[in-house]
Amino acid sequence: MPLILFWFLATLSVVAALGVVLQRNPVHCLLALVLTLLTIAVLFIGQGAVVVGFLQAIVYAGAIMVLFLFVIWLLNLPVETGSTGRLAAKLLGAIGVAALLAELEVFWVPSHLQVKAAGHVAGYGAIDALSQTLFSEYLIAFEVTSVLLLVAVVGAVALARRTTETEIQQRPENSARPEKAA
């Protein structure tokens, strides 16, 4: 991948990430997040992971972010006002993030020389290779993940559903006491 493209994408993704964190309007945050995702998708493709890159764009940016958007609109959230919170917590958080970043840098800075570059086989990143690895080495994980998806769907539906009147009546705090004579 041409270096200049990489640097462009890198800068864009960082800026977009900052945008997610710093914007006031949640919708703007969301859009920035979408941009970040797409940028990363392109980076994926640039690395040779074509399938995953497209999946990122379609599933992540396309489906999950849209879900987010629906929820934001559903809740009709106002624009966020100034941040609250104790200075001590903020300070500690800033220090923590900086510390984490520093630690990770220590690992990554020499990684260029430590990890031996291996060549890509033909068809690297194509759907064949992905599915080969997926359904052989990671088969059990695949199956479990599908169960997980099912559970998630059921859970989401159960949680977001409006409770009916009968269900409210059946709650213990509403029926245990006898009604006082008016």
Added chain:
Amino acid sequence: MNVEFAALSLILVFPALGVLFNLFLGPRMGRSAVNIVGPAVMFLAFAVATWAFLNVLAMPAGSALYCPLWRWLEAGKFHVELGLRVDALSGVMVMIVTGVGAFIHLYSIGYMAHDEDYARFFTYLNLFAFSMLILVLADNLVMMFVGWEGVGLCSYLLIAFWYTNPEFAYNGRKAFIVNRIGDAGFLLGIFTILATLAHHGVWSLNFVEMQAHAGMIDVTAATAAGLLLFLGATGKSAQIPLYVWLPDAMVGPTPVSALIHAATMVTAGVYMIARMNFLYLLAPDAMAVVATIGGLTAFFAGTVAIVQPDIKKVLAYSTVSQLGYMFLGVGSGAFAAGIFHVMTHAFFKGLLFLCAGSVIHGLEGEQDMNKMGDLRHHMPVTFWTMLIATLAISAVPGFSGYFSKDLILEGAYESGHFWLWLLGAITAGITGFYMFRLIFMTFFGESRVDPDKLHHIHESPPVMTIPLIVLAVLATIGGYVGLPEGLLWGDAFAKFLSPVVGNFKPTVEASAAMLSVVATGLGAIGILLAYVCYMRMPGLPMIAAWRLKGLYELLLEKYRIDELYNLLVTRPLFFISDYILNRGIDRMVIDGAANGAGLAVETGGEVARRAEDGNVQHYALVYLLGVIAIVGYYLYLVVK
């Protein structure tokens, strides 16, 4: 020679039994039982004491009876064995304490006849006797101190006997606290002696053993110890500077004043110095201090006595003054003379107080001499016995006080203390004046008694007058054991005591007769002056008081010493106690630390609480810190 005499312990056992009986069974057994037991135990103790004393008289000079008790303290090489010892010195003292004490117990039956608290009174009185006897019979310094403290306690208990009166309770406390200051000095004196002796390997505080090793004590240590012990004596025996409690102690019942504050307890200081004569002889400076304070106290107390209107206050200051004489005696090296005066003083001062009590009893509580007068017809026995006592204290020749006071003044002059002798002689004049002033104001002249009380004046019952008569006889003949040199048997008393206290060695030649004439002459002048002021020209005292108003008020206010002490000592102490110690240290530091500990925990809890407050971002923060730690661990592995 020393003979073991187990019966000595009975002298202590009898009063102790009295205490127990009166304390536990007294209220239940009734007044009659207490009235019998209280004095009876004292008479029994007196009987045993007499028996012991006769034994000592019969034995060769320098003999003693002893009775070992038990080992009390033991700490390394230091040990204290309790034991009783009756030699010439303690024999005289124990006779005085039990004898005079027994008759005062008898007298108390009548004096306290109308008081409901009779059981408590006799309990305390017996307890006092017990403590005083421990003091006198002790064969070592530590045991003496135990008795010393005991009599201090009983003094407090008895002064504040009618404790419901706040002023009486205050005076009791004052006596105890002032005494305590002296006791601190006494203790330090004991420590000094022990430290010095222990340095040479002697760890005993037994009188005999200390005297044997007295050569080990150097002059500095002896002076220090002597002065410290004397500080205790100034407290117990009411000398300058710690005499202030004695006049205020008069709020106690009069038998208490007679027994404790005249005859026995206050003489403990003199006894102690006589006992420790070997120490004081090593420290001439300390003895000079003792003599000087004695002389000064005698003079100052006398000057205060001449203007006091309260009959008991006059006697109180008189006691302080007479005690000054005793210290002048022992401070000059005339130990026997000092003890002689202790004995005669016990007779006539005890008698004076009992008579005063009789007067007060007859006047139903009146103590102001301005409201007395012409009582001699109403209370003849009291009058005659009190007159005898006054003659004795004024050192009228022939009575006991004359002999003992003369010996003291002779000792003072012959040891070189000319000015102290002069002071003592002048005080003799003052003594004559105020004592006869008392007699004239109380028993002669026009009656100034309250009309209501006039009907009730009566002589006291026999249980009170018999002790008066006995003491009057003693006050008359008691002095004949110490006659001047060359007359009959001379100073038999001093000869008797010399194995214990040594012989007085004069350093200045003097004619005893001349000294006696001067002192007696001054005394006569004092008596004459009193006669003139109070019998012939009754207005004279008032004119003198008006003319010398400043001086009069200064004397009446007892030189405002109490106020001075209050300003210099009491108020600063209270200030320190309240502002610095109470509000400062106690509340701010100690309470602050205690409360602060609680506050710290509370605050810590408040802070720690935020780690689990439901705020998800706080949880994430903790999570992040954990992640940092784990990544850091991998970092550490990589770096290695």
Added chain:
Amino acid sequence: MVQLNWLMELSAAIFAIGVAGFLARRNILVMFMSIELMLNAVNLAFVSLGSRMGTMDGQVIVFFVMTVAAAEAAVGLAIIISIFRNRETVHADDLTLLKW
């Protein structure tokens, strides 16, 4: 040739931004988005390393991460909706239920 360390540092940077966003923001939905950022940063790291090492394992793991992220997003949003119905707020300071 894109150096590996640049890619990894980029991933670390985005991750750090995500953490900061999670700690700093008060709106629950934005906090959620920060979580997604973190997940994506990790995805990037996996893919980069896998590509460098020439194996498909990195991409397979990313596949799973995406799946789980989707499931988590669905359930999480459902919870948020449910909370909002009861309390009319999505401000983190008001939602302190995760304690005794």
